[in-house]
Amino acid sequence: MDTIERIKALSDAFGPSGFEDDVAVLVREELDGYETFTDHMTNVRCEKEPGSDKPNVMLDAHMDEVGAIIQAIKPNGTLRFLPLGGWSAVSFPSSAFKIRSREGKDIPAVVAIKPPHFMKKEERNTLPPVSDMVMDIGVTSAEEARELGIGIGSPAVPDITCRYDEERGLFFGKAFDDRIGVACAIEALKRLQEEELPCNLQASFSVQEEVGERGVRSNAEALKPAVMICFEGCPADDTFSEDYMIQAGIGRGPMLRHMDVSMITNWRFQKLALDVAREKGIPVQESVRSGGGTNGAMVNQNYGVPAIVIGVPVRYIHSSNCFCRLDDYENAVKLAVELCRVLDAQTVSKL
Numbered sequence: 001m002d003t004i005e006r007i008k009a010l011s012d013a014f015g016p017s018g019f020e021d022d023v024a025v026l027v028r029e030e031l032d033g034y035e036t037f038t039d040h041m042t043n044v045r046c047e048k049e050p051g052s053d054k055p056n057v058m059l060d061a062h063m064d065e066v067g068a069i070i071q072a073i074k075p076n077g078t079l080r081f082l083p084l085g086g087w088s089a090v091s092f093p094s095s096a097f098k099i100r101s102r103e104g105k106d107i108p109a110v111v112a113i114k115p116p117h118f119m120k121k122e123e124r125n126t127l128p129p130v131s132d133m134v135m136d137i138g139v140t141s142a143e144e145a146r147e148l149g150i151g152i153g154s155p156a157v158p159d160i161t162c163r164y165d166e167e168r169g170l171f172f173g174k175a176f177d178d179r180i181g182v183a184c185a186i187e188a189l190k191r192l193q194e195e196e197l198p199c200n201l202q203a204s205f206s207v208q209e210e211v212g213e214r215g216v217r218s219n220a221e222a223l224k225p226a227v228m229i230c231f232e233g234c235p236a237d238d239t240f241s242e243d244y245m246i247q248a249g250i251g252r253g254p255m256l257r258h259m260d261v262s263m264i265t266n267w268r269f270q271k272l273a274l275d276v277a278r279e280k281g282i283p284v285q286e287s288v289r290s291g292g293g294t295n296g297a298m299v300n301q302n303y304g305v306p307a308i309v310i311g312v313p314v315r316y317i318h319s320s321n322c323f324c325r326l327d328d329y330e331n332a333v334k335l336a337v338e339l340c341r342v343l344d345a346q347t348v349s350k351l
């Protein structure tokens with residue numbers, strides 16, 4: 001697949017936390033030059049030079065996306081659900097979803113809203129809790145829903161097909177958190193495949209990040225990275241911040257995060273990344289965040305591994321409809337590739 005087709009396919013792939021199988025298939029197909037291993041959580045991993053004594057540099061991206069899981073069927077066939085990952089209640093009502101049936105068929109659904117005609121005055125400006133929301137698949141009874149193979153535990157994701165505007169280099173779709181990161185890791189691995197590197201390049205395509213960074217531990221246990229480069233689709237802030245506070249605007253380059261709620265980035269590694277970006281003329285943005293959290297933090301905390309986060313800004317992350325840009329993706333790949341070229345044993349030992 002070419003780059004655009006790959007990003008579109010990754011965006012469209014069905015893969016809420018815990019159900020990443022389709023994404024894993026795509027990743028393995030795209031990494032046909034590498035020997036990949038898939039564990040029983042569906043984490044995928046590979047390395048360029050297994051057993052080498054060069055420092056292990058692990059690229060990571062999570063394959064899961066925010067979605068939902070059906071909790072119960074109501075007698076009228078509408079479906080109670082729980083969010084998978086961090087949604088805000090405001091982004092659910094009237095969003096289109098697809099629910100995967102037991103037989104693997106995707107059934108269109110909508111988070112139901114009462115038509116304004118039937119709303120009481122106060123209902124029009126209030127938001128019900130998610131526990132009162134339901135998904136509707138257009139059936140008239142619980143029995144009919146069950147006949148479609150939909151029931152307790154059925155997973156769901158937003159129902160939108162990715163579009164690319166070539167003139168503006170702009171993608172519109174779902175799940176760029178973190179499929180744009182997955183695309184970055186795949187592209188970096190491809191570009192470096194034939195190159196003699198000072199490090200052993202490794203890759204971790206991990207599951208269940210959105211529910212608490214659960215998958216990456218298994219990959220880190222197996223790969224034993226010396227350093228980690230974490231690709232993320234990160235929340236863009238450029239449509240609601242004053243210019244001086246914009247730290248992740250689309251089209252301004254990938255974001256390097258100094259701090260979020262789960263990690264203070266190793267400043268030596270962060271400085272190296274910023275220096276490399278400057279030397280190579282790669283535009284980057286820097287951020288200090290009061291929220292957030294990534295796989296980088298999980299590996300950093302549990303294994304003492306210096307980790308940086310290279311984030312591709314994504315507008316309206318953790319909702320159904322998102323934008324991201326090709327130039328930010330390309331600059332994220334470039335930065336990681338250049339870093340892999342300088343991360344030799346001596347440099348890693350000083351981080």
Ligand SMILES: [Zn+2]
Binds near residue numbers: 062178209232233
């Ligand atoms: Zn993410």
